[in-house]
Amino acid sequence: MPSPATPRRAGTESPAGQSTGLPGWQISHWFNTTTRIDLDDLRGRVVLIHAFQMLCPACVAHGLPQALRVHEVFQGEAVTVIGLHTVFEHREVMGSPALQAFIHEYRLPFPIGIDQADETGPLPVTMSQWGLRGTPSVVLLDRQGRARLHRFGVVD
Numbered sequence: 001m002p003s004p005a006t007p008r009r010a011g012t013e014s015p016a017g018q019s020t021g022l023p024g025w026q027i028s029h030w031f032n033t034t035t036r037i038d039l040d041d042l043r044g045r046v047v048l049i050h051a052f053q054m055l056c057p058a059c060v061a062h063g064l065p066q067a068l069r070v071h072e073v074f075q076g077e078a079v080t081v082i083g084l085h086t087v088f089e090h091r092e093v094m095g096s097p098a099l100q101a102f103i104h105e106y107r108l109p110f111p112i113g114i115d116q117a118d119e120t121g122p123l124p125v126t127m128s129q130w131g132l133r134g135t136p137s138v139v140l141l142d143r144q145g146r147a148r149l150h151r152f153g154v155v156d
Helices: 057-074 096-105 125-130
Strands: 027-031 046-052 079-085 112-115 137-141 147-152
Touching: 027 096, 046 057, 057 079, 096 112, 112 125
Parallel strands: 046 079, 079 112
Antiparallel strands: 027 112, 046 137, 137 147
């Protein structure tokens, strides 16, 4: 589902070797982890960040199953999957209790953070700062924390 933000084009990939660090994310609540996770904590690992909304059909049909497959295939290796719940529409029905039930029903085992709402605009803070255009979106970080892939839409 597209959002009004357009800082990056869909399908934009960072050229190999280019430093493209992201600002830290603003997470209001974490699921499936006992501690807050900062991007700096993930250095040394490849990180797949899957931005989604639980009411996004493409997220449920394609993005989340893909994130789950990556988590299962690379579990125990130097690859981490993180879910980023970026709510930019229908906020009243996608709060923490609903997301907790969604995570349980879809059996999502990886850490999932709720992108902090921005009281001054329609987009959550991290979604806006990272230039995410909508959901599903994928951001792939290398071991140095550089964004190597930044893509909106279904990624095969």
